[in-house]
Amino acid sequence: MPPQQLKVNNTIHTIDVAPDTPLLWILRDILDLKGTKYGCGIGSCGACTVLISGRPARACQTRLDEVGTNPVTTIEGLSLDGTHPVQLAWQQVDVAQCGYCQAGQIMAASALLASNPHPTDAQIDAAMSSNICRCGTYPRIRQAIHQAAESAAKK
Ligand code: FES
Ligand code: FES
Numbered sequence: 001m002p003p004q005q006l007k008v009n010n011t012i013h014t015i016d017v018a019p020d021t022p023l024l025w026i027l028r029d030i031l032d033l034k035g036t037k038y039g040c041g042i043g044s045c046g047a048c049t050v051l052i053s054g055r056p057a058r059a060c061q062t063r064l065d066e067v068g069t070n071p072v073t074t075i076e077g078l079s080l081d082g083t084h085p086v087q088l089a090w091q092q093v094d095v096a097q098c099g100y101c102q103a104g105q106i107m108a109a110s111a112l113l114a115s116n117p118h119p120t121d122a123q124i125d126a127a128m129s130s131n132i133c134r135c136g137t138y139p140r141i142r143q144a145i146h147q148a149a150e151s152a153a154k155k
Contacts, residue, residue, distance in 0.1 A: 009077025046131030
């Protein structure tokens with residue numbers, strides 16, 4: 001297979017690996033974007049969540065050839081300077097404990113707010129339920145999502 005072009009965080013890269021290579025390996029090992037974490041490797045934890053065409057996706061379960069021309073956004077590309085409303089709310093609420101799951105949580109939360117700017121608690125729980133946090137930061141995640149929704153509404 002010829003090298004494939006992959007758009008990540010608004011930059012187009014030429015990737016020369018097998019087409020069935022998981023996106024997570026490409027992000028971390030080739031593009032050195034280590035914010036996206038490897039947790040379970042079987043699609044069950046959400047630590048590897050990135051956005052593909054704005055929708056949350058498991059990078060560990062997404063092959064390069066499945067990405068195609070769809071743009072990928074990682075935690076490094078969510079904002080240039082860490083000022084995305086979700087990132088700011090995460091800091092203000094001090095959501096993280098060990099932090100391992102948090103990039104995936106933030107990407108899932110940002111996708112939720114992009115599609116539903118004012119989610120209810122039940123909608124937050126439904127959207128975030130497949131992103132596992134072994135530190136149990138779920139109440140702060142919910143609080144930060146509400147806070148991000150409020151601050152985005154004021155802009
Ligand atoms: S590492 Fe991808 S879902 Fe757990
Ligand atoms: S903050 Fe530790 S796993 Fe979520």
